[in-house]
Amino acid sequence: MRRALVFAGTLLIAAGTLIFSIFFQNPSTMKVEFFNRATGTVEEEAIFGEGPLRWVYETHLGKITLWALVRRSIFSKIYGWEMSRPSSRERILPFIEKYGIDAETFETAPENFKSFNDFFSRKLKANARPVAAGNAVACLPADGRHFAFENLSATTQIFAKGQQFDLKTFLGDETLAKRYEQGSLLCSRLCPTDYHRFHLPVAGTLISEPRLINGMLYSVNPIALSQNLAYLWENKRIVVEIDSPEFGKVTQVIVGATNVGTICLTAKPGMPLAKGEELGYFRFGGSFVATFFEKGRIRFCDDLTGATKRGLETYALMGEILGSGQ
Numbered sequence: 001m002r003r004a005l006v007f008a009g010t011l012l013i014a015a016g017t018l019i020f021s022i023f024f025q026n027p028s029t030m031k032v033e034f035f036n037r038a039t040g041t042v043e044e045e046a047i048f049g050e051g052p053l054r055w056v057y058e059t060h061l062g063k064i065t066l067w068a069l070v071r072r073s074i075f076s077k078i079y080g081w082e083m084s085r086p087s088s089r090e091r092i093l094p095f096i097e098k099y100g101i102d103a104e105t106f107e108t109a110p111e112n113f114k115s116f117n118d119f120f121s122r123k124l125k126a127n128a129r130p131v132a133a134g135n136a137v138a139c140l141p142a143d144g145r146h147f148a149f150e151n152l153s154a155t156t157q158i159f160a161k162g163q164q165f166d167l168k169t170f171l172g173d174e175t176l177a178k179r180y181e182q183g184s185l186l187c188s189r190l191c192p193t194d195y196h197r198f199h200l201p202v203a204g205t206l207i208s209e210p211r212l213i214n215g216m217l218y219s220v221n222p223i224a225l226s227q228n229l230a231y232l233w234e235n236k237r238i239v240v241e242i243d244s245p246e247f248g249k250v251t252q253v254i255v256g257a258t259n260v261g262t263i264c265l266t267a268k269p270g271m272p273l274a275k276g277e278e279l280g281y282f283r284f285g286g287s288f289v290a291t292f293f294e295k296g297r298i299r300f301c302d303d304l305t306g307a308t309k310r311g312l313e314t315y316a317l318m319g320e321i322l323g324s325g326q
Contacts, residue, residue: 032222034145035307037316045145046099047221048192048286057224071216073236076258076285080117083284088116095119099193121196121264121281129195129319131276135246136325138202138298139276140188142289143195145313147187148304148323151295152180158187159225170233170290172213176241176251184293184300186322189220189313190286197281198254198289199318204244206269211239220257220288222313232288238263240279246325248294254280255288263287276319298323 032045047053056062056070069075082088092110096103103110105128113119132139140146149155158165165185168177190196218224218231225231236256244250254263265280267273300323307314 034313034315035303035310037303037314037320042312043315045191046193047223048099050223053219053221053223057219057227066218070258071218073217076217079285080262080283083117083120084115086115089113089119091116092119095193101193105195117284120192120284123197124195129276129317131319132321134324135203138247138293138322138324139199140316140318140320140322141186141201141252141279141291142188142190142198143317144188144190144289145315146189146304147185147308147313148300149185149187149308150298150300150305151182152185152292153182155185159222159229163229165229166233170237170253171239171251171292172211173239176239179249179294180251180292182295184295184298186291186293186300186304187313188289188291189222190282190288191221192284192286195318196287197318198252198279200242200267200273200275200277200279201252201291201322202242202244202247202250203273203275204242204247204250205272206267207241207243207249209269210265213237213239217256217258220255220286232290235288236263238265240265242273248297250294251292252279253290253292255290256282257285257287296326299326 032047033042034045035041036043056066092113095101095116096110105124107123107125110119113122147158149158152165152167155165167181168174171177171180186201188198190198213236215236216231216234218235220232220235232255238254240252240254242250242252254265256263262283263280264283267277267279301321304314304316304322
C-alpha cells in the first residue's frame with residue numbers, strides 16, 4: 001500500500017511538472033545584438049513588444065496561441081484597424097520619444113499624422129536618405145538590420161545555425177530559384193521603429209507585374225526566426241523582378257509579418273526607375289525585404305559580409321552603399 005502511494009505521488013509530481021513546463025514555461029533572455037555601421041560598435045536591440053513576442057515564440061502555450069490566432073491575417077487586420085483609428089495618434093509622440101526616432105527627417109510633422117499607421121508609413125524629406133553615387137554601385141533598399149551573403153549556396157547560417165534557406169519555396173518559382181542558387185542575397189529586416197518604405201537598390205525596370213504569394217503572418221524578428229526560419233517562406237510575400245543594365249536580373253521579395261497585412265507597391269512595371277526610387281511601403285509592424293543578385297554580379301561591402309560571418313546583422317540606412325558590380 002505504501003509503495004502504491006509513493007508511486008502515485010511520484011506520478012502526480014511528474015504530471016504536475018509536465019503541466020507546469022507546458023503552460024508556465026519561462027521565455028529565454030537571449031539578447032538580439034547587431035553591428036551599427038555608423039558607430040562601428042555592437043549594440044543590443046530595443047525590441048518593440050519584446051515580452052509578448054518572447055512568450056508567443058518561446059513558450060508552449062504561446063506557440064498554441066501563435067498557431068490558433070497570431071499568425072492569421074484576422075489578427076493583424078484587427079490590430080491594423082486599431083492603428084488606423086484617429087485615437088491611435090496618441091501613441092505617436094511617446095513612441096518617437098521612447099525609441100529616439102529623429103522627427104526632423106519626417107516630411108510631415110508628428111502632430112499632423114492622422115493615425116499611428118499614417119506615421120508608421122511616413123515619407124522622409126528629400127535629403128534625409130542620400131543615395132550612394134555611381135552606376136556600378138548598389139545601395140541598401142531599406143532602413144534596418146542587414147545580413148549579406150555573397151554565395152547563397154555556401155550559406156549555413158541565417159538567424160540560426162543549421163537552418164537551410166528554402167530558395168525554391170521562398171521565391172515560389174523553380175526557374176528563379178535556379179537563377180539565384182549560387183547568387184548573392186541581402187536580408188533586410190525592418191523593426192517597427194524603422195522607416196518603413198522600401199526602395200530599388202539599383203537603377204532598372206520592373207520586368208512584369210509583381211507576383212503575390214499569399215501566406216500567414218509570422219514575426220520576422222530573430223526571436224521567431226531562430227525558432228523556425230521557414231516563417232519567411234510561409235508568410236505573405238510579393239515577388240518583384242528588376243532588369244538592371246549594370247547588375248542584370250535583380251529580384252526583391254517583400255515579406256509581410258505579424259501586424260503587417262498590407263504591403264503597398266508604388267512603382268509601376270515597364271517604367272525606368274532610378275536607384276533609390278521608392279518601390280513601396282508597409283503598414284504597421286516589423287517586416288522584411290530579401291534582395292537577390294545573380295552569381296558574380298555584385299561584391300557586397302566588407303563591413304556587411306564581415307558582420308554576417310560573425311552572426312551579426314548590420315544596422316544601416318536606405319541609400320547607403322551596399323556593394324559594387326563585378
